[in-house]
Amino acid sequence: MSDSATDNGDGTRQGSGFPPGDGTRAVRAGLPEPVKHEPTLPGPVFAAHFHLPGEATGPYTYGRDENPTWTLLERAIGELEAPGRDGVETLVFASGMAAISSVLFSQLRAGDAVVLPSDGYQVFPLVRAQLEAYGVEVRTAPTGGDAQLQVLDGAKLLWIETPSNPGLDVCDVRRLAEAAHAQGTLVAVDNTLATPLGQRPLDLGADFSVASGTKQLTGHGDILLGYVTGRDTEAMAAVRRWRKIVGAIPGPMEAWLAHRSIATLQLRVDRQNATALILAQALRERPEVTGLRHPGLPDDPSHKIASQQMRRYGCVISFTLPTRARADRFLEALRLVDDATSFGGVRSTAERRGRWGGDAVPEGFIRLSVGAEDPEDLVADVLRALDESAD
Ligand SMILES: Cc1ncc(COP(=O)(O)O)c(C=O)c1O
Numbered sequence: 001m002s003d004s005a006t007d008n009g010d011g012t013r014q015g016s017g018f019p020p021g022d023g024t025r026a027v028r029a030g031l032p033e034p035v036k037h038e039p040t041l042p043g044p045v046f047a048a049h050f051h052l053p054g055e056a057t058g059p060y061t062y063g064r065d066e067n068p069t070w071t072l073l074e075r076a077i078g079e080l081e082a083p084g085r086d087g088v089e090t091l092v093f094a095s096g097m098a099a100i101s102s103v104l105f106s107q108l109r110a111g112d113a114v115v116l117p118s119d120g121y122q123v124f125p126l127v128r129a130q131l132e133a134y135g136v137e138v139r140t141a142p143t144g145g146d147a148q149l150q151v152l153d154g155a156k157l158l159w160i161e162t163p164s165n166p167g168l169d170v171c172d173v174r175r176l177a178e179a180a181h182a183q184g185t186l187v188a189v190d191n192t193l194a195t196p197l198g199q200r201p202l203d204l205g206a207d208f209s210v211a212s213g214t215k216q217l218t219g220h221g222d223i224l225l226g227y228v229t230g231r232d233t234e235a236m237a238a239v240r241r242w243r244k245i246v247g248a249i250p251g252p253m254e255a256w257l258a259h260r261s262i263a264t265l266q267l268r269v270d271r272q273n274a275t276a277l278i279l280a281q282a283l284r285e286r287p288e289v290t291g292l293r294h295p296g297l298p299d300d301p302s303h304k305i306a307s308q309q310m311r312r313y314g315c316v317i318s319f320t321l322p323t324r325a326r327a328d329r330f331l332e333a334l335r336l337v338d339d340a341t342s343f344g345g346v347r348s349t350a351e352r353r354g355r356w357g358g359d360a361v362p363e364g365f366i367r368l369s370v371g372a373e374d375p376e377d378l379v380a381d382v383l384r385a386l387d388e389s390a391d
Contacts, residue, residue, distance in 0.1 A: 006333045008166040022197050023266040025083065030076025030259060044069045044256035059223055073259045074227070077217075078194035081229040083211050088202065089236045091227040091243060092255060096192060096212020097123060098248030099226030103188050103208055104159070106242035107235060110135030112156040118142050119169065120161040120190065122358030131216040133188070143168035144301065149179055161190035163302060164201075165343075166318050166353050166367040170302035173309055177205030186235065186383035192217075193343075197269050206271050208239075216344030218313060219268045267373060268346060272315035273311040275378060277372040281316045282379045286386055291365070311369040314371045316343050318353075321389075324363035327352045329389035331366070336373055336381040343369030348378060 017024070023104035031040060045068045050060040061065050070092050078090040093099040104327075107116055107132065116124055118140035128138045141147040141157065143164040148171065152158060157181045162170050177187045188208040189201035195216045214224030230236040243249065243316065250258075250348040273296070280294040296313035306313060321327040331339045337348040348371035354363050370378065 007047035019083070021266075025079060026197070026265040027263045029079045029262055030072045032073075041256075041259060042068070042072070043253035046252050061379035064247050064249055065254055067249075067255070067386065069255045069259075070250065073255045073262075076211075076259055076262050077196070077227050078229055080111060080265070081191075081200060081204045082231070085199075085202065085231070086357050087233065088229060088231045089233075089240075090150065090227055091240055092213070092250050092258075093228070093243060093252050094248045095224040096210075096214055096226040098211050098243075099228050100125070100190070100247070102239050102242040102246070102248065103210055103228055103230075104131065104157070105134075107157050107186060108136045108237040111137075111157075113137040113139060113154055114157045114159065115139045115141060115151055115155050116159050117161045117164060117248075118324065119164050119167050119360065120159075121165050121192075121334070122356060125358065127285070130307055142169065143167070143171050146171050146175055148176055152179060152183070152185060155180075155185050157186045159188050159190070161192075161261070162304070163173055163193045163295055163316075165193055165316070165366070166298075166359055166361065167320055168193075168295055168302060168314075168316065169376075170306045170310075170369050171201075171202035172305050173206060174202060175206070178238070181205070190259070193314045193316060194310055194312070195265065195269055195314075195344075197266060198273075198314060201228065201312045202231055204309055207235065213258055215342065216224055216269060216272070216342075217265065218258045219265070219344055219346055220257075220261060221340075221342060221347065221349075222344035223257050224256050225250055225254055269312055269315070271372050272344075272346070272370050273312050274375070275375040276315045276317055277378055278375045279368075279370055279382060282383060283317070286383075288289055288322055288326070288386065289319045290322075291362070293318045316367060317370065318367045321366060323363035324352065324354065326391070327364040327366055330385050333388040334381060337368065337371075337386075343367065343371065346372040348373060355371070 048063040074090040082088040139151040180187045187206045191204040193210045208230040210228050277296045283289045294317040296301040309385040337350045342351040350368040353365050353367050
């Protein structure tokens, strides 16, 4: 993994404290300067409008445009997505889809071409149909193998999701961004699965890092949130305008909960991701498990590129059981893993992805999101459920 930290191998780091480590950055991200008698993280500001005598100037005028609780959260996410970079802006949204749509629909016009993943998040076919209805030419390419290069010619925007959900394929962001920029194409990366502690798309050359904050970023399965971090001032102005027009804004309570949750991001990510690798290694020994994927497994098809551009490999693993019935029995036998969609939370979840009908996966395909349980408990539960679900 390409991590600049000098790791002692026992969970501690060497160094002067500068640049600070991920845990330090996460607990302090976006905090205001301390003010006597004020809380460390000011509480949520519930306001539809703000006092505004005289000229209608910012920063806070109307609650659909700006909110002080968003400002602190946007600063926090920006510090994690693009530490030390000037001119980068972050905008928060009501959900990951609101953030994704804000980039696509603010940047693309009738007659433009866009490249989307053919194996990305399952709402993309709906997005595709909407873009086509507006006269945008949509081309698709699978995530693995940098196949996007074949369909890039003349596109206005390249959209990549790496690692992809649920297949966990990875593409070479640096290589794709270089090729895209050589012909004036903007690049957006869905950074949901990796989180900003796992991957920093702007450092790899992307123009936008876009994510669902519903998943591991906030990690408790209790809020929906999205964000866009971008470095192109004009493009981000259009994204901001889109948020104002559509009004897909997070509530102050959600924004505050998200900020509070980011303080434990490094702890959660390191625990969950380490257990995901342990579980993947245990599953590898099982004859009924095929198609096992996790970018952290040294022999995974994604591992080589992932190790060059990711600092952590995520908490999601995927694999296939022989039949749909076997997969259903397995899910039912699990005690520490909830049968639920979504991923990234502190409580493990798993689902038979084929039940939605939107992903090109086998009937027995399972996506499992590893939580913060003790690794030995979780591995024992999964292996027991495999035994109990056998024919
Ligand atoms: C990779 C990815 N991007 C975006 C989204 C959409 O996020 P949200 O559900 O917060 O709208 C999801 C949701 O599962 C996702 O997995």
